[in-house]
Amino acid sequence: MASGRDEDGLSWDGDDDPTLEVGPAPEQTRGAMPGLPKGYSAVGRGSEGFPSDDAERAPADEPASTPDATAHHEIDRPAMGNGELITLGVLGGVYALFAIGWLIGGLRLQGWRPFLVTDAMYQGSLWLAALAPVLWFVTVFLLTRTARVWVRFAWLAAGVVLLVPWPFVLIGAVGQ
DSSP: OOOGGGGSSOOOTTTTOGGGOOSSOHHHHSSOOOOOOTTOOOOSTTOTTSOOHHHHHSOTTSOOOOGGGGTTSOOOOOOOOHHHHHHHHHHHHHHHHHHHHHHHHHHHGGGGHHHHSOHHHHHHHHHHHHHHHHHHHHHHHHHTSSSOHHHHHHHHHHHHHHTOOHHHHHHTTTOO
16 A cells, blocks of 8 residues: 555646655654643543643643633634624624714704704714714724624624614605
């Protein structure tokens, strides 16, 4: 039985190039047992004879590091997956459209403004209403950095329900 690259299903010209060899030859790895990465230790049945790098690195008089020793560091969240990134982009677009909807709907209500509130109060509330979706999105994004993904999306979904631009929905861009 052949070993190495002869076992490949297809072979191409130049496959015998020595620069293509990655890792040790199969004959060298048969009897060797790979060591564990730094910080890992073997557990379970048969782990007594497994070589560990921690035994060589840590002197006997120093205690090994425990998870509590590193508990004060911030937990790093893994990078976003494709689905999470696309969903955040879609929700970000919805929030941007909500901000535009609040601005357009609020401007459509300016004819009713003298009956409701003074000019300064109306302008302040108009800009706060237009910025509310953007502020909600940014706040949820920043406060849920280390939280689970479903928590972030639950808060973003709650914002989609709570921040619907009702003046735009009821009056519309053209009016009655």
